[in-house]
Amino acid sequence: QHKQLSGVTSGCQQGGCLTCSDYNGCLSCKPRFFMHLERIGMKQIGVCMTSCPPGFFGTRLPERNTCTKCRSECDSCFNKNFCTRCRAGFYLHLGKCLENCPDGLIRSDTQRECV
Amino acid sequence: LESERPALRAVIKVTLIKEPTGKPIVLEGLFVGGSAGKAEGKLMQYHPLSLCNNSEDDPPESDFITIVKLERTVTSCLPLLDKARMALAKGAQAVIFDISDDDHAAAELPDTDSLPRPVVLVEAEDAEELMGLVNKNEEARVVIEVKMESKWPFD
Structure with a gap:
């Protein structure tokens, strides 16, 4: 049975995850972490990062901190x-x-x- | 008052891209409201948070079918109907919601005629099969059709 778990567990082993699931990866991040939605082939999983990857910038919102794409150019x-x-x-x-x-x-x- | 319209069932045929001539996996789901219809495309997972107002990513390709595994613990940023519309607006030929772990989802989707392309709910084994392919990154093409319920009682 598909698991919804909190913290670091098999399938979504990341330090920044607050809650996660095997299929979606991180569902929410710990404070100060940014949620980045990473596409790997046909999959898209949530990843919690202390800083966003190149091509993205961190946006702090009341409900969650997210990585947002820079402009295309x-x-x-x-x-x-x-x-x-x-x-x-x-x-x-x-x-x-x-x-x-x-x-x-x-x-x-x-x-x-x-x- | 318009009589309650019976929800039409969807037949979902899945063919692995690496085995185009292989026997399709045949699954079932439920069309949302009046969205029943045919659709075809490559299966592409979207994280539930990618269908929120502030989220933006590059739509993968022209003909893709979005699958979203809904989770009870994800604070919903938008009503499900708006998420469906957003996924279709991003170019999806159809949207499949796996509602196995979100038992409120079905109730959130009113009987609406305002969806331009098919939106299908799946759960249990059918959902597990689809998400299993996603989890293994097994690229697949999906064809969604309306299930023809046989009228003849002895079929």
């Missing part, structure tokens, strides 16, 4: 509106990822920034 960010590293083909300027740099600045492909 952004590889890593503080939040939805402040990128720290752009995807290839985009250039960082004032926290935004631009395809073209403003006048007076040029594109640096190595840093992916307007310099």
Whole structure:
């Protein structure tokens, strides 16, 4: 019979889990952990992390802390509106990822920034 | 008052992608409200929390069928009908809810005609079979059809 368990157990062995189940992984996280929904092939499981993986940023909400995706043109960010590293083909300027740099600045492909 | 409409049963045929010509696994479920109909796609699990207002992820592919294992302990962020609509809006050809561990779920889903594509409830062995495939990451294609109840009593 499928098990719904709390804390760390077989099938959802993660330190940050508060409750978890074999099929969904973490269902809720301990305080200060972020819930990240990870897709592995056809599966999608909950994972509790102290910090979100690259490409995501942590959002603290009353009901739960979650990892939220950065904008599509952004590889890593503080939040939805402040990128720290752009995807290839985009250039960082004032926290935004631009395809073209403003006048007076040029594109640096190595840093992916307007310099 | 519209007479209570009998819930139509769904036939769920599952074929493993690595054995496309293999004999399909045939399971059953219950259509929600007026959502009965045919659908086909690749089985794709969604975590219950992925169907909340603030959640966003890249829809996997064009034709996929979402399966969600509902859990009693997950504080519901949205009514189940809205979760179904959200899953369909994310591009799912149909949504399957495993309600084995959430006995309130069925009651939460009114007899509605507002669902654009099939939504099916499964439980017990049928659900266990589907979630077993998911757990082993056995990629599978699913065909959902309306079960034809035989009228002839001696069948």
